[in-house]
Amino acid sequence: MGCAVRDNPRRACPPGTKRGYYASALNPEISNNERPDLCEACGGACCRTHPGVEAPARFLAESDPPASLSAALASREWVLAEHVGVPWVDGVPPPDEDRYRLLRYPRPATLAERELGRPGTEAADDCVFLAPGGCRLPFAGRPRMCRSLEPSPDGDCVAAWDRRAAALAWLPHQSLVSAALALLVRYEGAGAPTARPAETTRFPR
Secondary structure (H helix, E strand, C coil), X not given: CCECCCXXXXXXXXXXXXXXXXXXXXXXXXXXXXXXXXXXXXXXXXHHCCCCCCCCHHHHCCCCHHHHHHHHHHCCCEXXXXXXXXXXXXXXXXXXXXXXXXXXXXEECEHHHHHHCCCCCCCCCCECCEECCEECCCHHHCCHHHHCEECCCXXXXXXXXXXXXXXXXXXXXXXXXXXXXHHHHHHHCCCCHHHCEEEEEECCC
């Protein structure tokens, strides 16, 4: 089986990383593929629905990953989405204990979620980082799913690194998420709204 946590799950894992479901989220850099002309024409539909998920690398690069993720959640500009069930890889199902496992990963909040102070399950809304002229984050600072989105003239834009890839990438880092939530609860109290999960997705075969 190839490395499971890649833009291309069939690629070989680099030396020192595990194969299969528990591989690290080591991904090649994504070249700037912005197309302001196409995005302006459609009005930035992707940024006005559900913001893209970030990869673990943003937080693992920090000296204290749990504290970094906790600070992001406390800012209300980031929330945690939930996924139920580890995806299949190359037609191979996950271990039985992982088929209904709850996975959490971070994404930017919507404007409504930031105002509410917690993730929501209602209608889609603008990403908190969306400005009149486009994303206010530099390309390299945007979530991995956003950077991997390939603009298309017909509006059928597809992210090579999707929620399925995000779930696999965050699978071996759920302890980081738990530690970040523990810090958030410690500083904001057991009822901290940002500690609540966002929408839940169940993975098919």
